[in-house]
Amino acid sequence: MSLSPDDVKRIARLARIEIDDVQAQATQGQLNTIFDLIATMQAVDTSGIAPMAHAQEVTQRLRADIVTETDRHAAFQAVAPAVENDLYLVPKVIE
Amino acid sequence: MSDASLSALAAQLAAKQVSSRELAQQYLDRIATLNPSINAFITLDADKTLAEAAVADALIAAGKAGPLTGVPIAHKDIFCTDGWLTTCGSKMLHNFVAPYDAHVIQRFKAAGMPSLGKTNMDEFAMGSSNETSYFGAVKNPWNTTYVPGGSSGGAAACVAARMAPAATGTDTGGSIRQPAALCGITGLKPTYGLVSRFGMIAFASSLDQAGPMAPSAKDCALLLNVMTGFDPNDSTSLEREKEDYTRDLDQPLTGLRVGLPREFFAEGLNNEVATAVEAAIAELKKLGATTVEISLANSKLAIPVYYVLAPAEASSNLSRFDGVRYGYRAPEYTNLDDMYCKTRAQGFGAEVKRRIMIGAYVLSHGYYDAYYLQAQKIRRLIADDFSAAFKTCDVILGPTAPGTAFKLGEKSDDPVEMYLNDLYTIPANLAGLPGMSLPCGFDAKGLPIGLQLVGNYFSEAKMLNVAHQFQRATDWHKRLPPQGEASGARSEG
Numbered sequence: 001m002s003l004s005p006d007d008v009k010r011i012a013r014l015a016r017i018e019i020d021d022v023q024a025q026a027t028q029g030q031l032n033t034i035f036d037l038i039a040t041m042q043a044v045d046t047s048g049i050a051p052m053a054h055a056q057e058v059t060q061r062l063r064a065d066i067v068t069e070t071d072r073h074a075a076f077q078a079v080a081p082a083v084e085n086d087l088y089l090v091p092k093v094i095e
Numbered sequence: 096m097s098d099a100s101l102s103a104l105a106a107q108l109a110a111k112q113v114s115s116r117e118l119a120q121q122y123l124d125r126i127a128t129l130n131p132s133i134n135a136f137i138t139l140d141a142d143k144t145l146a147e148a149a150v151a152d153a154l155i156a157a158g159k160a161g162p163l164t165g166v167p168i169a170h171k172d173i174f175c176t177d178g179w180l181t182t183c184g185s186k187m188l189h190n191f192v193a194p195y196d197a198h199v200i201q202r203f204k205a206a207g208m209p210s211l212g213k214t215n216m217d218e219f220a221m222g223s224s225n226e227t228s229y230f231g232a233v234k235n236p237w238n239t240t241y242v243p244g245g246s247s248g249g250a251a252a253c254v255a256a257r258m259a260p261a262a263t264g265t266d267t268g269g270s271i272r273q274p275a276a277l278c279g280i281t282g283l284k285p286t287y288g289l290v291s292r293f294g295m296i297a298f299a300s301s302l303d304q305a306g307p308m309a310p311s312a313k314d315c316a317l318l319l320n321v322m323t324g325f326d327p328n329d330s331t332s333l334e335r336e337k338e339d340y341t342r343d344l345d346q347p348l349t350g351l352r353v354g355l356p357r358e359f360f361a362e363g364l365n366n367e368v369a370t371a372v373e374a375a376i377a378e379l380k381k382l383g384a385t386t387v388e389i390s391l392a393n394s395k396l397a398i399p400v401y402y403v404l405a406p407a408e409a410s411s412n413l414s415r416f417d418g419v420r421y422g423y424r425a426p427e428y429t430n431l432d433d434m435y436c437k438t439r440a441q442g443f444g445a446e447v448k449r450r451i452m453i454g455a456y457v458l459s460h461g462y463y464d465a466y467y468l469q470a471q472k473i474r475r476l477i478a479d480d481f482s483a484a485f486k487t488c489d490v491i492l493g494p495t496a497p498g499t500a501f502k503l504g505e506k507s508d509d510p511v512e513m514y515l516n517d518l519y520t521i522p523a524n525l526a527g528l529p530g531m532s533l534p535c536g537f538d539a540k541g542l543p544i545g546l547q548l549v550g551n552y553f554s555e556a557k558m559l560n561v562a563h564q565f566q567r568a569t570d571w572h573k574r575l576p577p578q579g580e581a582s583g584a585r586s587e588g
Contacts, residue, residue, distance in 0.1 A: 008452070015410060015455040016417070016432070017448055018440035030449060031456075033511050034402060038457075041399045041469055044476075051471030052478060054301050055287035055527020060330055075194040081424035088419050091431045 003031055098257055098575065101166055101314040108155060108165040115151035115165030119144050119209050122167055126211065126258045132239055135253035137172050137230045138180045138213040147209035154207045163317060164207030169259035171250050172213040173220055174305075175294040176200050183296045184216040184228040184246075187442035188422045197294025198326045199263060199305050206321045211259050215249030218444045219413065220270055220298045222246050223516040226507045227446045234503070235278060236576035237542050241500040244274030244516075250308050251278035255543075255576055261309040261318055265295060267302045268401050269496075269520025272532035275308055276495035276545020279534045281562065281572060282308040283315045286552050287527035288333035291326030299408035300331075302401075302524045311572050312533060312562035316340040319555060335553075343560040349383035351561065354488030356391040359519050365498040371536030371544040372494050375565065379492075382564055389484040389491065393476040397521040398514055400477065403457050403470035404525075409447075410454025416442060449510065478526040485551045490561055493519055495532040495545030523549045533562045534571035543571075 003011075005024045008031060012019040019027065073086060082089035099107070107113050123141050130136055144167065151165040175181050175193035177200075182188045196204065203210070217227040225233040225248030233248040235241040236256040243252040247264030251274035254262050264271040266284035275282030283306045290305045297303060307318030319340040326332040353376070360369065376386060418424035418438030425437035443451070457466035484491060496516055506513045523530035528549055535546035546565075550558040566572050 003456075011452045011456045011459070014459060015448075015451045016414075016435040016439055017443070017451065018433075018436040027449065027452070030510055031452065033509075034449070034453060034514075037511050037514070038399045038402055038466065041396060041403070041473060042465070044393075044396065044469075044473055046469060046472035046476070049472040049475050051468055052475035053471060054331075055478075055525075056331065056333065058288070058331070058333070061327070063327065072194065076420075079191055079194060079421045081418055081422075090419055091428065091434055093431050 003028055003035065099260070100311060101163060101260055101309065101317050104166045104260055105163050109160060115148040115155065115167070115209060116145055118165065119148040119167045119211065122211055122259060129256050129258055133234050133236055133252050133256055133258070134231050135215055135233050135249040135256070135258060136169070136212045137182055137184070137215050137249070140179065140212065143179065144209050144211055147204070151207040151209055161206050163321065166260060167209045167211045168203055169211045169214050169250060169253050169262040170200065171247055171263050171265060172216055173265050173296045174200050174263060175296070176210065176213065179210070179213060181213065181296070182230070183220070184218040184230060185443065185447070186229045186423055187416045189229065191422050195294060198291035198328060199295065199322055202321050202324070208321070214247070214253055214262060217246035217248065218447050219296070219409070220246040220265060220267055221409070221446050221450055223269070223273055223513050224501070224506065225249065225274070226503065227444055229444060232503055235500050235542070237279065237500070238540070240502055241542065242277065242503055244277035244496070244500065246270040246274075247282075247308065248274045251275050251280055251282065254278070254280045254308055254310065257575065261307060261314055263305060263322075264308045265303060265305045266524065267298050267405060268524050269517040271306050271308060272495050272520050272530055272545070272547060273516060275532040276547070277500040277543065279543030279571070279574065279576070280308060280310055281312050281315050281531065281533045282306065283319065283531040283555065283558070284523065284529060285319065285323065285555055286529045288331050289323045291329040291332045293326055293328040297412040299405040300412060301408060302405060311566055312531070312559050313341070313344060315531070316344060316559045316563070338556065340556050340559055343556045344563040346560050347383060348379065348561060348564050351379070351384040351490070352488040353379060353384050353386045354389040354484050354491040355386055356389050356394065356484070356491060356493055358391050358394050359493030363497050363515070363518065364494060367538040368494050368496070368498060368544050372546055375535040375546045376492065378565060378568055379561070382568060387488050389488060391477070391480045391484060391522060393473060393480050394522045396473050397477055397525060398518060400470045400473045400525060401517070401521045402453065402514060403466050404474065406450040406454035407458050407467055408454070410451045410458065413447070413451055418442070446510070474525045477522055481522070481526045481528060490554070490558060491549040493547050495519060495547040499538045499540070499542040499544055519547060528552060529555050529558060531558055531562060533565065534574070535569070536571060
């Protein structure tokens with residue numbers, strides 16, 4: 001398997017990372033080396049093997065349906081890049 | 096003072112030979128002297144450290160001291176720490192002052208252990224050399240032209256140079272054990288689920304686990320007593336009875352069955368490392384252990400499996416860094432989507448971007464089965480190999496890393512070469528097993544060599560027993576790097 005510069009741009013787009021042609025070119029080589037390493041996995045016969053998603057076979061706990069959080073929006077919004085009237089500010093999305 | 100064990104420091108504090116403030120100040124002074132050449136810390140705040148030490152002194156005066164109250168500790172900058180800059184080694188969080196404490200931080204605070212500062216690390220814990228940090232590479236105290244390992248490189252370096260008596264680390268694919276090995280200290284990654292991940296900035300959630308880093312196994316046992324325990328805020332935190340991890344330290348090793356995986360002694364292993372590990376095996380035999388050859392046949396696939404699973408989880412976890420709620424935001428953009436793309440392009444370093452892109456790709460439509468699902472199936476095979484092995488042995492032993500520390504810049508241009516450093520550590524993460532590294536010698540260049548132990552689930556006390564008995568018979572863990580010897584007065588404990 002070999003990624004083209006266009007593949008790299010598509011992946012960067014999926015990941016919301018801006019990338020220019022020069023960077024895509026450089027990244028292409030590195031990603032291909034990594035995917036060559038990953039490809040060694042494909043030779044293994046895994047038919048009938050159950051995928052292991054997690055180290056411990058535990059089920060999700062449920063908690064009582066009661067409010068446990070206090071209102072700390074001031075502390076949490078103090079670290080935001082832009083806030084106004086207790087709202088996070090982002091560029092206009094609706095014209 | 097600077098080379099005293101945690102229990103010796105605690106005894107001095109309890110006997111009022113030194114106050115927590117005095118002790119903290121001594122370490123801060125040592126940091127001021129040594130850190131400029133090591134770069135182990137991202138953030139230092141003497142006022143906060145001394146204020147926390149004053150709280151510890153009050154606890155001691157009131158007779159409310161716990162076993163480690165007043166002993167200072169350094170925290171990896173991956174742990175959210177209320178009121179402290181918490182960067183995770185990234186430009187993305189260069190200005191992020193955490194509004195709450197991670198569970199691990201809460202526990203150390205409750206134990207009365209003042210924080211000496213936040214330690215440097217590979218960006219978002221992605222790296223094996225500490226060279227991916229936005230705040231500059233950490234230098235290995237044994238030779239400052241060499242890397243300390245990573246990602247908990249600042250933690251390992253500050254303990255090795257005795258700038259802190261202990262430090263916290265995290266280990267996703269070897270990030271506690273490999274730097275511990277390269278810096279000549281002891282570090283332990285617990286069984287997955289023993290230490291809460293709440294407030295620990297997520298890299299690969301099914302693998303991430305926090306653990307202690309300190310000069311000795313006994314120190315690590317005392318720290319593990321503080322760190323472990325159920326936390327309802329982490330859905331993977333295990334509800335178990337609290338253990339005393341020091342309980343078996345003094346047990347003899349008579350009859351201990353040590354498993355030697357033949358795959359860990361095969362090609363790729365540096366000769367000097369192999370020789371030191373063989374000598375450690377001989378030492379354990381003298382202490383009454385027997386060895387049994389085992390096979391972890393699928394462990395050779397651990398790196399490809401890891402470089403599918405960890406980036407996949409990382410691409411999801413790191414999607415939260417979008418310039419909206421915290422951290423860096425690009426100064427110029429044309430619309431919301433452009434703001435995301437520019438913020439992430441500018442805020443993340445090259446290695447982090449590579450891994451996010453690998454993750455996005457392996458999870459994308461049409462590739463999921465071939466990559467992600469196949470990796471999860473092989474993960475099962477790797478875990479099954481360990482289960483089979485533990486039928487014939489009590490603990491698995493081998494090298495921590497294939498070699499000793501490498502030169503700064505030596506591998507930073509070749510991601511795959513860098514990834515191979517974690518060949519022996521990743522399998523335990525994939526299986527969720529506890530593992531530790533302890534010093535077992537030096538190479539011809541005077542760089543430390545690490546011995547790895549991997550235990551069965553929840554067998555931390557057994558591993559610590561083996562490590563402690565080894566450290567009673569050897570003095571590798573007491574050796575100090577050049578800067579450390581210049582000012583460190585030895586005291587035992």
